[in-house]
Amino acid sequence: MATVLAIETSCDETAAAIVNNRKVISSIVTSQIPIHQQYGGVVPEVASRQHLETLNEAIARSLEEANIGWGEIEAIAATCAPGLVGALLVGVTAAKTLALVRQKPFLGVHHLEGHIYGTYLAEPDLQPPFLCLLVSGGHTSLIYVKDCGIYETLGETRDDAVGEAFDKVARLLHLGYPGGPIVDKLASEGNPKAFPLPEGNVSLPGGGYHPYDSSFSGLKTAVLRLVQKLEGETSELPVKDIAASFQESVARSLTKRAIACALDCGLDTIAVGGGVAANTGLRKHLQAAALPHNLRVIFPPMKYCTDNAATIGCAAAEHFDRGHISALTLGTQSRLSLTEVMQLYS
Numbered sequence: 448m449a450t451v452l453a454i455e456t457s458c459d460e461t462a463a464a465i466v467n468n469r470k471v472i473s474s475i476v477t478s479q480i481p482i483h484q485q486y487g488g489v490v491p492e493v494a495s496r497q498h499l500e501t502l503n504e505a506i507a508r509s510l511e512e513a514n515i516g517w518g519e520i521e522a523i524a525a526t527c528a529p530g531l532v533g534a535l536l537v538g539v540t541a542a543k544t545l546a547l548v549r550q551k552p553f554l555g556v557h558h559l560e561g562h563i564y565g566t567y568l569a570e571p572d573l574q575p576p577f578l579c580l581l582v583s584g585g586h587t588s589l590i591y592v593k594d595c596g597i598y599e600t601l602g603e604t605r606d607d608a609v610g611e612a613f614d615k616v617a618r619l620l621h622l623g624y625p626g627g628p629i630v631d632k633l634a635s636e637g638n639p640k641a642f643p644l645p646e647g648n649v650s651l652p653g654g655g656y657h658p659y660d661s662s663f664s665g666l667k668t669a670v671l672r673l674v675q676k677l678e679g680e681t682s683e684l685p686v687k688d689i690a691a692s693f694q695e696s697v698a699r700s701l702t703k704r705a706i707a708c709a710l711d712c713g714l715d716t717i718a719v720g721g722g723v724a725a726n727t728g729l730r731k732h733l734q735a736a737a738l739p740h741n742l743r744v745i746f747p748p749m750k751y752c753t754d755n756a757a758t759i760g761c762a763a764a765e766h767f768d769r770g771h772i773s774a775l776t777l778g779t780q781s782r783l784s785l786t787e788v789m790q791l792y793s
């Protein structure tokens with residue numbers, strides 16, 4: 448039952464948290480979204496500088512809110528991959544420095560393993576094996592969770608990640624950044640059947656489609672063509688109906704793949720992780736479709752879907768309990784497969 452201080456700076460949230468095993472003691476998230484909004488997306492150099500500005504305060508607040516001293520912290524963790532290397536470096540350097548000064552073990556954490564561990568914050572008693580549908584700004588994967596640090600990727604996107612598709616469609620509709628939450632909100636007021644859109648199937652050479660892989664670039668292009676057509680026909684774009692139709696197509700596509708994969712693997716639980724796990728359309732679709740198959744679906748609490756340090760701390764606490772510790776020479780990596788998680792520990 449380790450108590451861990453965790454840091455997350457892989458993209459545009461500066462976060463620090465204190466976690467005891469699968470229980471969050473404090474969680475501070477300082478979003479950079481308002482800063483990046485003026486550029487329409489995350490600017491890596493701006494993100495790194497902003498992490499430098501706000502990280503110390505986030506760490507101080509996480510300790511203050513947890514009302515615990517350094518003596519009670521057993522290990523210090525930070526996301527080390529995948530992500531923006533400069534941004535990751537800020538969190539990892541801070542964690543290593545604190546580990547040296549306070550004489551605590553240091554653990555590097557895989558960002559996606561953090562998203563998987565978000566599920567345990569909703570269901571602390573859950574144990575592997577289960578299937579994780581990981582849907583974020585950079586990933587759309589179906590992952591067979593075998594044990595702490597042991598993962599097999601069964602399905603992936605062939606092009607855009609689903610969060611990226613939400614962000615691009617939002618840009619097409621002139622809705623701002625990040626697109627997911629805005630599209631989600633507008634979709635709730637629109638008609639999901641207004642415009643039939645493709646589901647992003649990946650064709651197989653002999654016919655049919657890949658049961659677990661997805662593709663979102665065709666869907667994005669279909670939305671672009673629809674917007675261009677409607678702009679020529681009407682003065683006011685039916686933004687809510689377009690958002691609802693797009694979200695419906697995404698939710699249907701992800702649901703179909705996740706259910707097929709869980710059933711084929713004989714797994715009875717689907718855990719959803721990553722920013723798009725906050726999507727109301729996906730939550731509704733997946734839960735309804737899982738019911739007749741007796742599949743259990745678990746979503747993390749909303750605040751632990753998007754990037755935060757509590758999920759990172761939860762993953763680190765379990766690794767630490769198993770004696771996994773990272774070397775202080777561990778670097779940051781922009782890409783790292785989930786199958787390589789155990790390389791982070793000695």
Ligand code: KG4
Nearest residue numbers: 583584585610627628722723725726753754
């Ligand atoms: O997990 P996350 O915070 O960062 C990454 O690891 O990428 O995910 C961010 C992504 C963004 O693309 C954002 O638009 C999307 O998650 N997102 C949503 C919702 N909330 C965040 N997408 C759909 N519906 C939402 N409610």
Ligand code: ZN
Nearest residue numbers: 583721722754
């Ligand atoms: Zn993330």
